[in-house]
Amino acid sequence: MKTIRDKHITVVGLGKTGQALAGFLNARGAKVTAVDRSPESALGDIPARLRRAGVEVVLGEHDPAAFESSDLIVLSPGVPHTLESVVRAQNAGVPVTGEIELASWFIHTPIVAVTGTNGKTTVTRLIGEMLNASGLNAFVGGNLGTPLISYAHGPMDADVVVAEISSFQLDTADMFHPGVGVLLNITADHLDRYPNLRAYGRSKAKIFARQTRADIAVLNRGDDLIMELTRDIAAAKCLFNQEEDAACGAWIENAQMRVKTPEHGEMTIAATEVPLPGRHNMENATAAALAALAAGASREGVLRGLREFVADPHRLQFVGRFHGVDYYDDSKATNVDAVVRAVAAVSFPVVLILGGRDKGGGYEDLVPVVKDRVRALVLLGEASAAIERELGGLVQSVRTDSMDAAVAAAADLAEAGNTVLLSPACASFDLYDNYAQRGEDFQRAVKQTGKRADGSQADNT
Template sequence: MNTLKQFPYEQVLVLGLAKSGAAAARILLENGKKVRVNDFKKEENNSTAQELRNFGIEVVTGGHPLSVLDDVEVVIKNPGIPYDNVIVKEAIHRNIPVITEVELAGLLTDGPIVGITGSNGKTTTTTLIYEMLRGSGEQAKLSGNIGTVASEVARESEPEDILVMELSSFQLLGIQTFKANVSVLLNIFEAHLDYHKTLNHYANAKAKIFENQTKDDFAVFNLDDDMVVQLVDQTNAQKIPFSATQPCKDGAWFDGNMVYFKEKPIIKRKDIVLVGEHNFENILAAIAAASLMGATPEAIRHVLTTFQGVRHRMQFVREFKDRTFYNDSKATNILATSSALNAFQQPIVLLAGGLDRGNDFDDLIPYLKNVKSMVLFGQTAEKIKAAGNMAGIERVEIVDNVEQAVQHAYAQSEEGDVILLSPACASWDQYRSFEERGDMFVRAVHKL
């Protein structure tokens, strides 16, 4: 078990529990820190709070009294808690640092870290890098937004372990010293503006992945995304581009037939089984990052000729009566759904809708050309219907939930159609997570 190194604080407030908060509290206690936990949920409905209290941690639940900041030297907040939260605002006012749990991960491990961020494609890219490294005999471990909490993985890691971390803008905004040996920035698209308020604030949060890198580190970046190209200028790391459209012989690139890393041929495009142009960019990023960490061309080829996607991200579910069903529940914004729609030539019955973050869906209209009908649900159903009507889609239905949507989609489909769940919205209006939403879709498909 690894211990915290160079963590200069003795009295810590953990704000918000969930998985990352509970992990941080336990690790801090193990390292002799004085820990206080504050969670808005009342204790009678909060088994994690009760468990931490049994460990001897001071726990305050059912609200956010400012007194929880008394004598505190640092706040470790749940990444999803916004910066206009009353405790966070007061901490900043008192000049108390506010960080996220991923900062602890960097202080707990002596091994290398590969950090992956971007608006879309993080989970797929992270999984590809992990599989490529494992296939090459490297001791890679998944952590962060995918799999286990980053600090828990780092706590148990060996110096030779490579931590492959999926990192959100929420996590990165709260780092001080955290550093990835290889950072990956996939793309920037307008997202999470309810949290970050402006696109620039959101992009700068993503760019913090470069902040502490040195000339001995690597920054893998998307040469085809203008905002990413601007942001990577901030890093001191060695810049490694990837591009699906232009040669970049110091990175990962494509000549129309063969994929290369630098001058080394890796795989023919036609041999890659993962569908979608957006996934091709993810593949190029993964090839670059994995190669820098020692993955072999043979292992990379094996992964790319067998890997068909992660759950809830363009996940093939089944073929039934010549209809093909795909679960893309992780498509929580317009760009992700646009990419999914671009992946198919067949007629599509689109299932979409979810949390209303205040945006319209006009940007989706150019990508609806293969959509023959739509079945919508959630808070944004009427807004997406308006976009569908503007795109000339004649059949648009609104239903109560994903399970009903599957039944209606199948009823209006024909042989040869793709039935695609790609919501273009977060799930929190009706479901606890995009995983829960996707699982409901999969169950409903199999019930057919």
């Protein structure tokens, strides 16, 4: 349904993207109803603003009849497509779509789309930096910031759209067609929403569903599930994390990244050019380079974009050094694979702060890295007991009830030359609104603990 004028359209969810959806559809003549389970008191001035614009706003428990009377239902990214009211409406013949699908109906700018369990934001932003450094005008958004529908609501004057895309957004994608699609990795995450890892992976692989032989798929050769799920896609494949030379691909050899495409030949990038710690970020850099080159970047732009890149906060962010102990904020690590990569990237032994709201994936994959590199565990939040059952027998572990207590315990357990790492392997919603708030609280507690220790500032900030 690409004609929306005078259609009765229900937007589900009034977060940032839901508000943008309601505004976009309303401006194009649709009869919009925006629904959210939150009470009016929790949404500030959002309901009043939308009503003034002519949008009907319905709050509280969903009315299935209202959903079933719609011409179209559009879901915000965090709203599951398995919601009972949505499923009932769909079974009654009401089409259901999501924000990226709807936006793609109206966007004619070439799209680079990035998905994966870990590294999406870093790679999306790296691609944008590489394209901009090549003299192109790249819009960077999607799941990481500005919604795609906001781009569709504007002048759409970019040369390239670079979008981070989540599995939740891909669940409702049908005609979404990026010219360049990137799938970084598939590891256990969101298993509170998907029945198993394969189902989660299938959602990720939908990013390639509408690609043709003229398009490019950038894939992680080292991920067996990715290679299985993308075996029969139509797009031309460029593989990173290769073990050897390839016509289009990238590999890491002797602390150097080798990137090769048919159009640009081979380029070598020293590990020192990557301003981010860890081998996983070298892999991210090669994936970004392949995608950027496929989307029109120059070799010089790739190198400049990489050199000048500044990572987002809460992703292995160095906080400070107190009494010879380094403190890192990796609050964005909300799954086990991200924690494994983080622990491997910092100096060890590590005092590791874990915990939060469990996401259903288990913690057994942390066993090898805890045995090899972790001195002690400090546990925080709802998942503390579950983590202690699986990992507590490997090293000393301490359960705490606040970030202040967790940081104080970690400081007591660490010795000079150690690293204290917040890398939770869990969502933040038990104690915080989001991972950023959790990371900011960690940084505050670290700095206060350091000052209390001897009344001094950090050794090196």
